[in-house]
Structures are given as structure tokens and as C-alpha cells.
Amino acid sequence: MAINKNIIGVLLAFSFCFGRIASAQTISKEELTFLTSEWKGERFADGRPKISDDLLTRAKNIGLDDAWTALKNLGYVNQFESGWKTVNDEAVTGRAVTAMFMPSRPDVEKNIKDRGAKQGRAGNTNSWPIDVLVKGDVYVADGFGKIAAGTLMGSTLGNSIFSKSGNGVVFDASARDVENLSEIKGFNAFVRDFHPSFLENEVLMGLNTPIRIGGAMVLPGDLVIAKREGVLFVPAQLAEQVVATAEFVSLKDNFGFEMVKTGKFKTGQIDNEWTPEVRQAFYKWVDEHPGKIKMSRATIDKILEKRTW
Numbered sequence: 577m578a579i580n581k582n583i584i585g586v587l588l589a590f591s592f593c594f595g596r597i598a599s600a601q602t603i604s605k606e607e608l609t610f611l612t613s614e615w616k617g618e619r620f621a622d623g624r625p626k627i628s629d630d631l632l633t634r635a636k637n638i639g640l641d642d643a644w645t646a647l648k649n650l651g652y653v654n655q656f657e658s659g660w661k662t663v664n665d666e667a668v669t670g671r672a673v674t675a676m677f678m679p680s681r682p683d684v685e686k687n688i689k690d691r692g693a694k695q696g697r698a699g700n701t702n703s704w705p706i707d708v709l710v711k712g713d714v715y716v717a718d719g720f721g722k723i724a725a726g727t728l729m730g731s732t733l734g735n736s737i738f739s740k741s742g743n744g745v746v747f748d749a750s751a752r753d754v755e756n757l758s759e760i761k762g763f764n765a766f767v768r769d770f771h772p773s774f775l776e777n778e779v780l781m782g783l784n785t786p787i788r789i790g791g792a793m794v795l796p797g798d799l800v801i802a803k804r805e806g807v808l809f810v811p812a813q814l815a816e817q818v819v820a821t822a823e824f825v826s827l828k829d830n831f832g833f834e835m836v837k838t839g840k841f842k843t844g845q846i847d848n849e850w851t852p853e854v855r856q857a858f859y860k861w862v863d864e865h866p867g868k869i870k871m872s873r874a875t876i877d878k879i880l881e882k883r884t885w
Contacts, residue, residue: 631815638823640805643822657806660767663757667801672794672797673715675783677720702717717787728749746800799811799815840857
């Protein structure tokens with residue numbers, strides 16, 4: 577049976593593109609899928625979990641403290657890092673694209689750059705993670721806390737990052753050109769510090785691999801929630817549960833504030849296990865405030881079954 581030449585062309589083009597994607601990371605798609613095996617949803621071609629855009633939007637509107645508590649209650653205690661400097665007050669939420677940098681040595685850096693050139697890569701290695709960014713991604717880099725000559729980004733790369741991802745960055749390292757970076761509307765950078773120097777003696781050793789950011793482990797595809805308190809890295813398979821729980825806590829707090837203010841219930845009745853009367857009042861309040869609800873009634877029921885308020 578004859579095979580349509582157009583189909584062959586499409587298959588070859590796909591194989592070529594996938595090969596470039598696969599070679600861009602230092603672990604295989606199989607290994608990345610193994611490490612994130614609890615994620616059952618859609619994935620990018622390289623195996624990175626693909627959290628939905630809707631969930632990313634919802635995550636921007638939740639309290640980081642509430643999300644941290646939900647994650648801690650699930651046994652994940654090494655997912656938060658504080659102590660950042662930022663370009664502005666913009667919250668950053670998205671899917672992690674991870675990069676691991678190390679102090680450079682001439683022989684290794686030469687090999688890395690020679691291989692990169694064969695893959696069609698150009699420029700210094702701190703620009704390579706930018707090439708794989710898509711909308712909704714957050715460039716998360718372990719720059720081993722280097723400040724002077726550890727500037728992984730200036731205004732040129734900052735603009736490139738934002739144009740590709742519509743998002744910001746989290747760097748355990750430094751950045752330069754803070755004034756120009758602050759002029760990128762909607763952009764933010766969570767970095768250890770700012771410094772006028774250029775990047776030197778540093779090389780990319782891992783792209784979309786597990787990395788360490790301070791005391792936190794970060795995997796490609798993790799939900800990044802970066803706000804004033806710090807940065808939380810939520811495993812992809814827990815993102816929906818953590819966001820929904822944080823949304824519920826916000827609902828519960830708003831309900832409680834109103835009930836206490838109007839004198840219908842006392843603070844102790846709201847903060848402790850709910851009686852049938854309080855639950856009934858909560859469901860009535862939910863029905864009266866449809867604009868505040870970002871989750872289904874079934875999700876609310878499920879959360880209430882597992883929590884005692």
C-alpha cells in the first residue's frame with residue numbers, strides 16, 4: 577500500500593522536532609515521567625506535566641499561607657522557600673521549567689557549548705532554558721546562590737522570558753538591570769539579590785531536571801506560586817487539591833467574618849467543628865454569593881467531609 581508523501585513529511589518533521597526537545601533536557605522523557613508518575617493528566621512532549629491554564633489563573637488568587645498549610649497537611653514539608661528580592665509586587669504563578677547551574681570549568685563548558693551548537697543553540701547557556709518556555713511557564717533556576725557574576729538575567733533576557741511565557745522567574749541567584757526589568761508590565765523576578773555584574777564562570781548543567789531551591793525540591797511541571805511571603809512549589813498531581821482547599825479556606829473565612837459581624841454566630845462556632853446549623857448557614861451563604869465560588873458543590877462537600885470546622 578502506497579503511503580502519502582505528505583504524511584511521511586509530517587512524521588519526519590515531528591520526529592525532528594521531538595528529537596530537539598528530548599535532547600534539550602539531561603534526563604529522558606521516561607525518567608521524567610517516572611519521577612512525576614503520580615500525575616495522570618496531560619503532558620508536554622518532553623514528559624513535563626501540563627497543569628491547565630485555568631488552574632494557573634485560580635492559583636494566582638489564593639492565599640499562599642492557605643496553600644502551604646494544605647500541602648503540609650499532605651506531608652509535603654520541603655516545598656517553600658523565603659528570603660527573596662523582587663522587581664515589583666506582581667504575583668507569579670505557573671508551571672516550572674527548571675534549570676540547574678554550576679560553577680564552570682573550561683573542559684565541561686566547552687563540551688556543553690559544542691553539543692549545544694550542534695543542537696542549534698546559541699549564546700550563553702543561561703539563555704537556553706528560555707528557548708523551551710511556553711505561555712504559563714515559570715523559569716526556575718538553581719544558581720547556587722551566586723550574586724556577583726551570578727546574574728542569570730538582565731533586561732534583554734527578561735523581555736525575552738516575558739514574551740515567551742507571559743510570566744516571571746525564580747532564581748536562586750541574582751539579576752541585573754533592575755530598573756529596566758521593573759518597566760516590563762506584568763513581569764516579576766524573585767531573586768536572591770541584584771548586582772551590576774555580568775554572568776561569568778557559570779554553566780548550565782541540567783534543563784528540566786529535579787533541582788534544589790534553598791530547602792525546597794522542585795520538579796519540572798510543579799505549580800509555582802510566588803508571592804510576597806515567598807515561593808511555594810506544589811507537585812503537579814496535588815495542584816488541583818491544594819488550590820481547591822485554599823479557595824475553600826478563603827470562602828470559609830469570608831463566611832465566618834460575615835456571620836460574626838452580623839452576630840449570627842460566635843467566633844468559637846466558626847473556628848471549631850461545625851454544627852449542622854453552621855453548615856446549613858454556610859451552604860445558604862454559598863448560594864447567595866455565586867460570584868465568590870470557583871469550585872463545584874461536589875468539591876465543597878468533599879472538602880467538608882475531610883475537614884473539621
